[in-house]
Amino acid sequence: MLDINKIRADFPILSRTVNGKPLVYFDNGATNQKPQIVIDAIAEYYQEINANIHRGVHTLSQLATDAYEVSRAKIQNHINAKFAHEVIFTSGTTHGINAVANGFASLLKQGDEILVSAMEHHSNIVPWQMLCEKTEAILRVIPMDENGELIMAEYNKLLSDKTKIVTVNHISNALGTVNPIKYMIDKAHEFGAAILIDGAQAVAHLKPDVQELDCDFYVFSGHKMCGPTGTGILYGKEDWLNKLPPYQGGGEMIKEVTFEKTTYADLPHKFEAGTPNISGGIVLGTAVDYLNSVGFDNIQQQESELLEYGTKRLLEIEGLKIFGTAKEKASVISFNIQGIHPYDIGAIIDKLGIAVRTGHHCAQPVMNIFCIPGTIRASFSFYNTKEEIDLMVEAVKKAQLMLS
């Protein structure tokens, strides 16, 4: 069991007020808050060891390089990657997806097929569309049902020898659905297709085991798991990462450069051109340590209680409809109130100190399926409480009263 007061004390921002009210932060799906230990680690890096990595022989450069590589190993361990060099530092999920999609440009030909799910974030749609434009490959969409669950029968029908890559999120940002990725990975492999899992929404809630999953790529962002913004990880199986050409050219990613020919560095450096976000990369390791010290069992228990309680309380509100009612769901509740635009609710409850996301959540196709302009999304983290849910419910009721 979590000592919630102790946990909350780790996050300084949670004790601030907004518009004169105590902050209730339910926008964890967009980015979650940072514990003091992470905030301190950023300052500590700049105070103690700031230097460029993998370059200098001087002590600081060595210290910074060591810290960076220690962090890589922590993340390798966290996701159970076979090798540290399969863990590529990126600026975030979007960067990771673009690097893979870009790499596939050299592997696809006209008529090849890419499968994406109907509930993807724009970041996991647009790079593939761009890839299709370049290669004349075809984008096919795995449909979902009215509960926000992907239809596996349709997925199986879409898979064929033409399928070269499948891309799907582990957890949907707009609906909270936890997708059956193990099944989808195995099915994709039956057809010899690669599969990328967008873990952006998952890594705050669970610990992915990439070897057990057997996925070819798993991408995520640091800032959604208590780490700094501008950090992320692209995990790829060694074979795949060797097969893909580098995404960007520059320093660090080369073995030898002449004007006639450049040879690329080995993994992971091949995909890490330029000076990276060194402090961010190091501190992402601190964030991973922090989450593991809290414990993912504890995190999941707290979050599933919040999901259950939040769902029950919100459904007490007349005219409220929840979008995304999958059996397997993360602590995300997307909802609307009949006759009221989500923006109006969001603007009013903000005045009452409640931070939620309103709009299409960068998943316009999902909104189009439900024929709605957007939703209000409350996404809970392990540091949230039932009392905060009560405050949100009261605020939504007040907004409803003002608006009707």
Place this chain on the structure above:
Amino acid sequence: MTIKEIQKEIVDEFSMFDDWMQRYEYIIDLGKNLPLIQEELKTEDNIIKGCQSKVWLHGEQKDDKIIFTAESDAILTKGIIAILIRVFSNQKAIDILNADMDFIDEIGLKEHLSPTRANGLVSMIKNIKMYALAFDAKK
């Protein structure tokens, strides 16, 4: 009335409210009372892109003035539109182009000028000024 005079009048009205709730309730009322835009004007061309809520804005010339009509699917946005229409509709293009927007801050709606929200308000003002610019150029 001139744009300046109307803005002053709105600032005076808003100064009667004690808190944000009263201000929002007033804006909601304005939104509810805003005349609806004609269905045929709800075209793709008239949609202001980038707003969280959908906004349609249409302007047409009447003598030397511009008449604006607009609508939104969100009520707060509609209320803000009502305020903008009161300020800018039935004014000369050159006056619209020269108008400053300080009154938005004075009535406590500055937060709606922040980049996310108002893509809304900022784009609406931009579009109103674009109409004025286009009509002014035609002279």
